[in-house]
Amino acid sequence: MQLTRYINTLGNDLKTRYGEKVHKLTLHGNFTCPNRDGTLGRGGCTFCNVSAFSDESQALQSIAVQLTSRASEVQHKAKKYLAYFQAYTSTYAEIEQLASLYQQATLNSNIIGLCVGTRPDCVSAEVLNLLSSYVLRGYEVWLELGLQSANDKTLKRINRGHGFGEYQSVCQKARARGIKVCTHLILGLPEESDKDYQRTLQQVINTGVDGLKLHPLHVVRGAIMEKSWQAGRLKTLSLEQYSQSVVSLIRHTPAEVIFHRISATAKTEQLLSPLWCEKRWPVQNRIGQLLHEFGGQGSAL
Known part of the structure; x- marks a missing residue:
């Protein structure tokens, strides 16, 4: 199913603007998180075990080695890349360290931009100024903010360590500097329903956003949620439930917002x-079928 017929995808947007395919290269900057190291808390968000989604061995390699390795895996697909600092909180370090890491990434002539994954409460004015300096030099810069939900009660329930207000503030400041913001949302969080998902989407859109990543709630080994799931106190969404909820969100999203992802996998x-x-494709195909049946992005506005 060709999702670009129904969704404004990042891949298609980049290809249109750069005239060729652009691929994300996932990097590990050896960061940690204030919700794990004791600054805000320990154990992290209740759904979190980063090793279930990222390659921890990468952290032992230099940025140059990581880029070379990742590029070799996808060179048959693309020759231009975005350097994607994904694991943990990729702005949670001294500004000198961040400047060094981002500089190392952009030394590669095939890197056309940066994607930086982080928390809304870990983006200082210094960080925004640093990222803005790359925008001014012509790089594609995306600040990926893990919000998950706009409901402060939900954020407290999952031990997120910040509220929606912190997200709103940094999102607006980033976009004012020309930095594009991609917001991560999780469907299936405890005690949330389609009404909550729609409310979160509307609040994110009202704040102003350039991109979205949608994820189903995963229960992975080592996460705090594992105990609740094992005890039968936590239910996860079926493929059909998730697909229908995602399609509703896509149909209520303005056409100019770019979808970076509409689902996710874990090891x-x-x-x-x-x-x-x-597996990636069963849910992608079902989402495509539903979009074909009910209408694509923005059709419900």
Whole structure:
């Protein structure tokens, strides 16, 4: 199913603007998180075990080695890349360290921009100024903010360590500097329903946003949520439930917002539930079928 017929995807947007395919290269900057190291808390968000989604061995390699390795894996698909600092909180370090890491990434002539994944409460004015300096030099810069939900009660329930207000503030400041913001949202969080998802989407859109990433809630080994799931107190979404909820959100999203992702997977050996998240294509295909049937991005506005 060709999702670009129904969704404004990042891949298609980049190809249109740069005249060729652009691929994200995932990097590990050896960061940690204030919600894990004791600054805000320990154990992290209740859904979190980063090793289920990232390659921890990468952190032992230099940025140059990581880029070379990742590029070799996808060079048959693309020759231009975005350097994507994904694991943990990729702005949670001294500004000198961040400047060094971002500089190392952009020394590669095939890197056309930066994607930086982080928390809304870990983006200082210094960080925004640093990222803005790359915008001014012509780089594509995306600040990926893990929000998950706009409901402060939900954020407290999952031990997020920040509220929606922090997200709003940094989002507006980043966009004012020309930095594009991609917001991560999780569907299936405890005690949330379609009404909550729609409310979160509307609040994010009202704040102003350039891109979205949608994820189903995963239960992975080592996360705090594992105990609740094992005890039967936590249910995850079925493939059909998730697909229908995602399609509703897509149909209520303005056409100019770019979707970076509409689902996600986790490592099979660490994934507990839902098991359909082991594979990418079944849910992608079902979402495509529903969009074909009910209408694509923005059709419900």
